[in-house]
Amino acid sequence: MSTIEMNHITKVYGDGFKAVTDVNIDVADGEFLILVGPSGSGKSTLLRMIVGLEDITSGDLVIDGTRMNDRAPRDRNLSMVFQNYALYPHLTVFENIAFPLRLSKNKVPESKIKEMVGEIADSLELREHLDRKPANLSGGQRQRVAMGRAIIRSANGFLFDEPLSNLDAKLRGQMRTEIARLQRRLGITTVYVTHDQTEAMTLGDRVAVLRRGVLQQVASPRELYEQPVNLFVAGFIGSPPMNFLPATVGDNVLEMPFVNLPLPEAVGKAKNKGDLVIVGVRPEAFEDANLVEEVHRHEGVTFTATVDVTEWLGNEKYAYLPFEPHKDVQQALNELDRELDGEAMRTQLVVSLDGSSKIRQGDDAELWVNPDSIHVFDAESGDNLTRDESKARQIADESEEDRKRELARAQEKEPLKV
Structure with a gap:
């Protein structure tokens, strides 16, 4: 588990367009943070800067106390689940999930790979699909395979880029529940991008609302609802x-x-x-x-x-x-x-x-x-x-206590070790 600190993060493209402006967010160890906003608000750009797919124009990205601005994506030890799943069509479900272990610098024994893939497949209800190819799976099953591939890396954090936008309404609801359950079981720090405020309110410990690249408010869903800043x-x-x-x-x-x-x-x-x-x-x-x-x-x-x-x-x-x-x-x-x-x-x-x-x-x-x-x-x-600042602080304190209690309860009840 890790902490992620965004200190005065700014992204300016070559044509002068400022996509993200002076964003400051600290993501606590094991926290589920949602980045939300309308199209063009800079949420996906910010996520891509965290994972290393976009350069940071100014500011500091710090993971577990180490500045990561100049580190390659592979050296940040973050797992990312993309909107389009990004599965390998020629590989089976088993091999798609196992792929990060095959690439690992530290050779993982085949017996260990089978054990880890099996446990993840069981938790995601994919055991009976391990020999199938992605083309033969439903959208929800493909999404679960992408999640399994992210989980198996034992990464310091999960990053999700609108992972449910290609699913129908019923399946989105089911997958929201699955993602929330897995995040608590793993206790892993998670940053999740969506434009859907329902996902934001139901999934996040805290939600960061962006507008034209500028952070408007970062708070618990309850505080956003009861005490919006603007x-x-x-x-x-x-x-x-x-x-x-x-x-x-x-x-x-x-x-x-x-x-x-x-x-x-x-x-x-x-x-x-x-x-x-x-x-x-x-x-x-x-x-x-x-x-x-x-x-x-x-x-x-x-x-x-x-x-x-x-x-x-x-x-x-x-x-x-x-x-x-x-x-x-x-x-x-x-x-x-x-x-x-x-x-x-x-x-x-x-x-x-x-x-x-x-x-x-x-x-x-x-x-x-x-x-x-x-x-x-x-x-x-x-x-x-x-806006009542004292009430807002009370809600923030109560929400943080609830987060820690839920995380501890999930870890005690049903920990998932990979």
């Missing part, structure tokens, strides 16, 4: 995405489409009456007012709005409420949407309701919202004016 992170994390609504600072209220909410103290200190801000509120902060228990009704604000469309998904229902955005806010949100590779800009409020709600399309619905769950962003800088 509009970009808030918009990228969460499904359905966070709603963004224009709001004007009034007398102790935020004047918004549909409803006025109490003015948070931090916003009152930072802004003047009449200033324009952007309010972020997640769909799950809403509920059908008729389903809110009487004891909790006073904790929120009730309002009435016309529902345009509803979608029933069994345990929950989404209701869509269109609104006309403020022109100054609309420009900022359009730019954000383009960066997030989003659909057409959301000029509608999306609310998540209990599946038993009777609200239907065209209804003037009575809705309830919890004002404590909102975020307020500066309309120009995008900074989160309501």
Whole structure:
């Protein structure tokens, strides 16, 4: 196991394009770090600099205390799993997994190779496929072979470059579980690149969000969700995405489409009456007012709005409420949407309701919202004016304790030695 330190890492190409700018991330021993961001955010470039496939323009890459900038990829002792699997088509599954041992400078006895490949094949449920060629395997099986080849090297770290993007939705879910389980069993430091925020939130101990090559925030999934530092992170994390609504600072209220909410103290200190801000509120902060228990009704604000469309998904229902955005806010949100590779800009409020709600399309619905769950962003800088630093630190500490406990439990219960 190893630590990976990225100190002021920058990548500038020959034409002057800056792909990665001054990134600082420390990956702890045994940690699962996710690099996430939209297309062109620099996440794959950063991964390739770690493994040695891209030169580092400036900054230091340190693995286990040793500077690696000038070391060849083979001397960094890192295993990489590629998006396209990169298997050898003429070799069997057994030989693909065993290949790194065949190349090893230290001769590995054939009996040891068979033992190691067999244990890995059992853990990946590949035993019955060891004599088959990659062309005869499914996408999920090929991905597991690529993982087996990475595991057998006994490397200091795993690097994954969007390994599940070629799989269908069901198989992606299964492979996410498998990768998480294996990473805990091995206890190996892992850096994983994806553009899928669901993968980021379910797999990572911490997630590093990149935007145009600049690190926006690195934190646990929970902290990203509850305490995003800016509009970009808030918009990228969460499904359905966070709603963004224009709001004007009034007398102790935020004047918004549909409803006025109490003015948070931090916003009152930072802004003047009449200033324009952007309010972020997640769909799950809403509920059908008729389903809110009487004891909790006073904790929120009730309002009435016309529902345009509803979608029933069994345990929950989404209701869509269109609104006309403020022109100054609309420009900022359009730019954000383009960066997030989003659909057409959301000029509608999306609310998540209990599946038993009777609200239907065209209804003037009575809705309830919890004002404590909102975020307020500066309309120009995008900074989160309501971020609670003490709460963020508490979440970070709790998440790190959880990571260490899960790692120790997995090692005690089902260690995998290769």
